[in-house]
Structures are given as C-alpha cells and as structure tokens.
Amino acid sequence: MLHLLRRESSKSGFQTAKLEPCPFGNLYDMPVFADESLARDKEIAFNAGSHRELVRLAWEDFVRLVEPKIVRFAAGSIHSTTA
Numbered sequence: 729m730l731h732l733l734r735r736e737s738s739k740s741g742f743q744t745a746k747l748e749p750c751p752f753g754n755l756y757d758m759p760v761f762a763d764e765s766l767a768r769d770k771e772i773a774f775n776a777g778s779h780r781e782l783v784r785l786a787w788e789d790f791v792r793l794v795e796p797k798i799v800r801f802a803a804g805s806i807h808s809t810t811a
C-alpha cells in the first residue's frame with residue numbers, strides 16, 4: 729500500500745527550499761512511482777520546492793533521470809455520465 733509523505737516526515741530527509749517533497753526521490757534512495765496516465769503527455773509539471781514555483785519537464789527526460797515505476801493509481805473515468 730502506498731502512503732503520501734507527511735510534511736513532518738520530509739523535514740529530516742529532503743533538502744528543498746521549503747522542505748517540500750521532491751519528485752526526484754531517486755536522489756534520496758527512495759523509489760519513485762508515476763501513474764501510467766502521465767506517460768500520455770509530452771510534459772509533466774510539478775512543485776519546484778514552493779507553492780509558487782513550478783517545473784515543466786519533458787516526460788521522456790523525467791523517465792530517463794528518475795526511472796520511476798509506472799503504475800496505475802486509479803481506474804475509471806473522471807468524466808461524469810449523469811446529465
């Protein structure tokens with residue numbers, strides 16, 4: 729089972745600007761998981777250490793640098809079928 733990292737847990741391990749979780753967990757010997765739906769886009773965007781800064785990166789570059797485990801976190805559609 730996967731769990732989100734709590735802010736308190738990240739304070740001792742991550743060296744980002746405001747102690748935010750880092751999408752490059754491989755730099756900290758942590759496995760990185762990415763939902764398979766991300767592979768459909770040419771670029772991904774993620775928090776850059778604060779809630780005001782964003783990093784855009786080509787999906788292929790992210791895969792090459794991080795080597796994430798591609799998994800399915802959710803199934804189904806986000807579109808409503810009710811009128």
